[in-house]
Amino acid sequence: MTYFRSIQTTCAALLLTGIGGIGLADPLPSWQGASKGKIITFVEAVSEVGGPEYVTPADRIAVFDNDGTLWAEQPVYFQMFFALDRVAKIGAEDPSKLTSDALKAAAAGDMDGVLAGGKEGLIEILALSHANQSLEAFSADVAAWVADAKHPTTGYGFDQMTYQPMVELLSYLRDEGFKTYIVSGGGIDFMRVFAEDAYGIPSEQTIGSSLTSTYEVIDGVPTIMKGDTLFFNDDKGGKPVAINHHIGKRPIMAVGNSDGDFEMLEYTTAGDGPRLGVYIHHTDADREWAYDREGHIGVLNRGLDEAETRGWVLVDMKDDWNRIFTGDSQQ
Missing domain, CATH: 1.10.260 (434 Repressor (Amino-terminal Domain))
Known part of the structure; x- marks a missing residue:
């Protein structure tokens, strides 16, 4: 039974990726290559009712970094x-x-x-x-x-520089019963303004760094005032802490792009049952930027060194994505 179930899962992944010209809808049309198949195989396995790796919808939680993972981050955040x-x-x-x-x-x-x-x-x-x-x-x-506002290099609006493949992935996961969260070092109040329109992720599922704040009644109006002192830095080891604090469950899937996300992937994939860690590797100097081990933003050293041994998927933007920005389709 295990052998035949493996064949069924592989065939499902092949059909969904469009191999052989079979006309089933492709949930990830901007993806290609091995990383696409690995993601689809995982999602199919955890959502197959009665399957050996089935995960109930309540526990299908996926967390995503934002800068460099859901939208670009160069030349500065x-x-x-x-x-x-x-x-x-x-x-x-x-x-x-x-x-x-x-x-x-x-x-x-x-x-x-x-x-x-x-x-x-x-x-x-x-x-x-x-x-x-x-x-x-x-x-x-x-x-x-x-x-x-427009980006100084591409001329796109910043909300047009979300990654089309990631927008597709978020939608695909939600269609398969996942709850998707942002867990980012970016400001929580900043991201909450645009996250739902850009990614379909509501405010209560957007987690980030924050300043202190206070409650005040100003001219009779109850008001939250933003302070000027760091309250929480949602980066590195802070990410698992924030996940526990805001979500209260260990995710089964985590996606990032830098060593600042390492602990989030490590925490996620250390749990029992099926787990998936994914790193977005910036390799496309022509359509985006190419960077990893050196630089001031998005440095990826430990993630590159350990992804294979930990079984994490390393997405090569140049080879695995046939389109980069959502704005590319609007030109």
């Missing part, structure tokens, strides 16, 4: 582009708020000057652009920015 634009706007309205060289550099769009300010300068930029305002005001600023 997109949230930093928002912060720079926000500082420039604030500085234009009130130059007296640009109290440091780092803030002045941010307002001028001078990335070298921003980087020269180091960690302290970045904290100043994030504080001025993100803190000491109501959550409603901050969310409105983010929504306006997402609607209008």
